[in-house]
Amino acid sequence: MLLPLADLLLSPDDMAAVDRAAAASAISSYGLMEKAGQAVAASALRHFPGALRYVVLCGPGNNGGDGYVAARALEQSGAEVGLFHLGDPKKLKGDAARAFADCPVVGETTAHYLPRPGDIVIDAIFGAGLSRHVPDEVAAIISKVSQAGLPVIAVDLPSGLDGRSGQVLGAAFRAVRTVTFMTRKPGHLLMPGRDLCGILEVFDIGIPARIVRAQANGMTAENTPAQWQADLPVADTDTHKYKRGHLVVFSGGASATGAARMAAMAGLKAGAGLVTIASPEQALAVNAGLLTAIMLHAVDDETALRAWLADQRLSTFVLGPGFGAGEKARQFVLALGQRHLVLDADGITSFRDDPQPLFDAFADGPTRLVLTPHEGEFARLFPDIAADNRLGKVEKARAAAARAHAAIVYKGADSVIAAPDGRALINANAPSWLATAGSGDVLAGVIGGLLAQGTPAFEAAAAAVWLHGVAGQRAGKGLTAEDLVAHVTPF
């Protein structure tokens, strides 16, 4: 499927390839820089019309080049402009050298910048080309500007932010606005990058969409309905409940049943035709007392589970919420055969020392396993991937998905959903108050509910994360997991 251009996320390397391809197709690269710098100046004038001075900080590459164009445009608008270079501007090359030569403002070295009240700082020090920790000199300017409390407009990316991973390389500006070009980068959505960018503006500087698409690998995007809407179950009028799938949620013991009930209710609300809680005998009474629309079945051990599994209509399972980590969880998971499974929380932890049998059990055919680890659980299942500092959250989730033959929901404020084939989506609709006890149980249930209705694993996981975010927005601040369940609605 052709993803909307606005949803695509290009890594800095992809974007550099776009630049080269644009230049190779006779598009003027200086023309692009001109439009980029003009867009920055326009944004500064529009959003900060009362600035006493626009201070443009220019670095040694094309990000600095955009800054020189912006300084010229601001000067030509009649505004007061201060220009400061990092290093010797005579050493600039290519388009940046030309932008410097075309800039009428006389600048001085960044070390001489003294913040004044009323300054608006335009950060054009580093953008997509930042390749290592910022030098001390830049860290010092960042801290000077932040201590003065001045508003910062970042060109492309706040300097110090890694556009691929969203991580800070040494130190980074905290911008009130970031003006970027053509498409966003993963670092604009991943944390802490998303917070450091402030309000993001994406300007079309005129690179044809076909060039952007050809260079983007098409594999990384924001999680939006366009990615999975077509794969969601369609409610046709002659549907009966068995056609809409039978979801089973495993319950913990008598003192730990709430999580499973939350997941089961969420699965039902996401549209599963039937939902059963598989409960230990000792917890049947407490579960029965608190359930209405959800069925109950006693399952105490692996033998009972295997006998029950003769019913082929039991298509999808959720194991983890409240279940307790240990050998019983492992046995149950490995008994499921060709079924679909959402493995969450304790279920994930149960495989911490020996995950390979889990990965092997779900290796064949279309993806049947969805894993929903938060950061700690991710490190238990994929310790080497978690510890690899060269990888950002997207690359980590992608590597884990390929290894586990599973759709991965790597949870957080910036949940990443990844598929074994390399597709990855970054979710950005979750309100901060969604991080509450039981929230993960609801998410696991929604994924299960969609899987049970035949939505493919990656799409079910991505849609569920998005629906979960919407439910959180609707439930509002101070929500409990029960409120969240009440606000889950199918798309």
Ligand SMILES: NC(=O)C1=CN([C@@H]2O[C@H](COP(=O)(O)OP(=O)(O)OC[C@H]3O[C@@H](n4cnc5c(N)ncnc54)[C@H](O)[C@@H]3O)[C@@H](O)[C@H]2O)[C@@H](O)CC1
């Ligand atoms: N993507 C596009 O289509 C366009 C991009 N443009 C701009 O071009 C920028 C990318 O330009 P560049 O690739 O030149 O990259 P940058 O300008 O971000 O930085 C590269 C320069 O910084 C140096 N550098 C990198 N990390 C450093 C560190 N930690 N300490 C000291 N020096 C360091 C490099 O050696 C190089 O000289 C974008 O961010 C954007 O602002 C625009 O000019 C117009 C078009």
Ligand SMILES: [K+]
């Ligand atoms: K910048």
